[in-house]
Amino acid sequence: xxxxxxxxxxxxxxxxxxxxxxxxVFSAHGFRGATLDQIAGAAGLSKPNLxxxxxxxxxxxxxxxxxxxxxxxxxxxxxDPEGDPxxxxxxxxxxxxxxxxxxxxxxxxxxxxxxxxAPRILDQIEGPLKALVDEKAEVIxxxxxAGHIAPVDPHHLIFSIWATTQHYADFxxxxxGILRPEGDAHFADAAKFLETMYRRMLTRP
Amino acid sequence: xxxxxxxxxxxxxxxxxxxxxxxxVFSAHGFRGATLDQIAGAAGLSKPNLxxxxxxxxxxxxxxxxxxxxxxxxxxxxxDPEGDPxxxxxxxxxxxxxxxxxxxxxxxxxxxxxxxxAPRILDQIEGPLKALVDEKAEVIxxxxxAGHIAPVDPHHLIFSIWATTQHYADFxxxxxGILRPEGDAHFADAAKFLETMYRRMLTRP
DNA sequence: GTCTATAAGGTGATAGAC
DNA sequence: GTCTATCACCTTATAGAC
Numbered sequence: 150x151x152x153x154x155x156x157x158x159x160x161x162x163x164x165x166x167x168x169x170x171x172x173x174v175f176s177a178h179g180f181r182g183a184t185l186d187q188i189a190g191a192a193g194l195s196k197p198n199l200x201x202x203x204x205x206x207x208x209x210x211x212x213x214x215x216x217x218x219x220x221x222x223x224x225x226x227x228x229d230p231e232g233d234p235x236x237x238x239x240x241x242x243x244x245x246x247x248x249x250x251x252x253x254x255x256x257x258x259x260x261x262x263x264x265x266x267a268p269r270i271l272d273q274i275e276g277p278l279k280a281l282v283d284e285k286a287e288v289i290x291x292x293x294x295a296g297h298i299a300p301v302d303p304h305h306l307i308f309s310i311w312a313t314t315q316h317y318a319d320f321x322x323x324x325x326g327i328l329r330p331e332g333d334a335h336f337a338d339a340a341k342f343l344e345t346m347y348r349r350m351l352t353r354p
Numbered sequence: 355x356x357x358x359x360x361x362x363x364x365x366x367x368x369x370x371x372x373x374x375x376x377x378x379v380f381s382a383h384g385f386r387g388a389t390l391d392q393i394a395g396a397a398g399l400s401k402p403n404l405x406x407x408x409x410x411x412x413x414x415x416x417x418x419x420x421x422x423x424x425x426x427x428x429x430x431x432x433x434d435p436e437g438d439p440x441x442x443x444x445x446x447x448x449x450x451x452x453x454x455x456x457x458x459x460x461x462x463x464x465x466x467x468x469x470x471x472a473p474r475i476l477d478q479i480e481g482p483l484k485a486l487v488d489e490k491a492e493v494i495x496x497x498x499x500a501g502h503i504a505p506v507d508p509h510h511l512i513f514s515i516w517a518t519t520q521h522y523a524d525f526x527x528x529x530x531g532i533l534r535p536e537g538d539a540h541f542a543d544a545a546k547f548l549e550t551m552y553r554r555m556l557t558r559p
Numbered sequence: 560g561t562c563t564a565t566a567a568g569g570t571g572a573t574a575g576a577c
Numbered sequence: 578g579t580c581t582a583t584c585a586c587c588t589t590a591t592a593g594a595c
Contacts, residue, residue: 159578160578163578177470177471178386178470179384179386179387179466179469179470180387181383181384181386181387182384182385182386182387182470184569184570184571185570185571185572186569186570194579195579195580195581196570196571196572197572197573197574197579197580197581198578198579198580200571200572200573201578201579204572205571205572206570206571206572257469260465260469260524260525261384261466261469261470263524263525263527263528264384264462264465264466264469264524264525265382265383265384265387265466266382266527267527267528267531271527271531274527274528274531274532275531275532275534278528278531278532279531279532279534282532283532299554301547301550301551302543302546302547304532304533305543305544305547305548306547308518308521308522308529308544309518309521309547309548309551311521311525312517312518312520312521312525313513313514313517313518315517316513316514316516316517317513319465319468319469320465320468320469320516320517322468322471322472322476322479323468323472323479323483324513326472326476326479326480326483326484327479327480327483327484327487327488327509328509329480329484338507338510339510339513341507342506342507342510342511342514343510343514345506346506346514346555349504349554349555350551350554350555353554364560365560368560389587389588389589390588390589390590391587391588399561400561400562400563401588401589401590402561402562402563402590402591402592403560403561403562405589405590405591406560406561409590410589410590411588411589411590
């Protein structure tokens with residue numbers, strides 16, 4: 150299948166179905182743990198038919214990661230240098246937490262990949278991702294210098310936001326196991342906790 | 355190999371060598387991504403010899419996880435109800451960060467397992483881990499009620515500490531990719547950031 | 560206790576009919 | 578475009594000599 154060729158509606162639809170099935174399987178079992186049989190089954194296609202649309206298992210995985218990277222970074226991209234500093238950061242935290250709640254598969258897909266050394270997306274991390282993070286870190290540093298927020302290391306602030314929000318998607322099994330049997334209000338409680346936490350952190354001398 | 359049988363020095367030594375090799379391989383590739391060939395190679399043993407000491411690949415993995423669970427929880431266990439509340443929690447944060455720095459393989463071993471739904475340690479999560487967390491959460495809640503720290507949801511506080519500290523081990527590839535080329539002082543900077551962050555959060559306004 | 564050899568089954572990918 | 582059949586390889590695990 151030639152990636153650059155024009156696609157029929159059926160082709161586009163099947164590619165979409167395959168990528169959704171692949172997201173389901175790769176996010177649950179990792180690259181090595183996922184099998185083409187599982188993906189084909191989830192997509193409702195035969196294994197050879199899968200490989201008519203993508204040349205290899207790795208090609209599916211790479212297409213998935215590349216396609217989702219933009220969506221995944223959207224919340225950070227929305228951080229507005231002209232907005233109110235504390236409110237912008239709190240909105241980013243809550244937006245990221247909502248993504249962990251609504252798109253846990255995407256979060257786990259990246260988690261699986263990065264924990265194992267990010268072999269297939271190191272380029273994108275060191276390229277576009279680093280560029281975006283550096284840009285926004287600059288903005289946050291400016292807010293600190295201007296005294297609009299308490300001084301913080303901007304890069305580590307961003308890491309802490311990723312860590313605390315994605316934790317609820319990536320380590321869901323652990324969170325549920327510990328909050329059991331109460332918890333299905335995990336995310337509401339987490340939102341309250343994180344908002345309070347980051348407000349205190351950013352509004353102090 | 356009978357687990358209950360008395361062991362010679364050679365047996366004990368080889369079991370230790372195997373478990374260390376298994377930690378290396380499982381933490382880097384996950385359960386499914388790891389092969390007995392890799393583990394045998396890292397241990398300097400033949401594959402059949404590996405399986406003389408452990409009955410199966412899964413048995414090695416389970417032995418690893420069970421054996422490390424205690425070590426892994428030691429910092430939380432040290433949280434002293436009689437100590438100074440803010441200092442106890444800050445010490446826990448910094449202790450956990452040191453573990454991420456000094457034992458990243460252990461951190462990634464658990465991360466790999468939990469991201470994929472914790473199929474082999476759900477029992478330990480819902481049992482001993484939950485018990486310990488609930489116990490310490492009680493202590494922290496008491497500190498909040500007594501006004502020794504600002505009020506926080508204790509469970510989510512603990513989750514945030516796990517997330518922010520283990521992040522530097524589990525997502526090391528991403529952290530390095532973004533902090534590049536500067537960073538080898540990641541951990542020193544992270545320690546400063548996290549100490550400041552948790553002090554601000556726990557100290558009453 | 561440790562080795563070589565090999566069984567048994569799974570997995571990614573291809574060939575070729577339709 | 579989609580299928581059945583199949584290949585070639587890898588991986589876990591066992592058998593049996595030493």
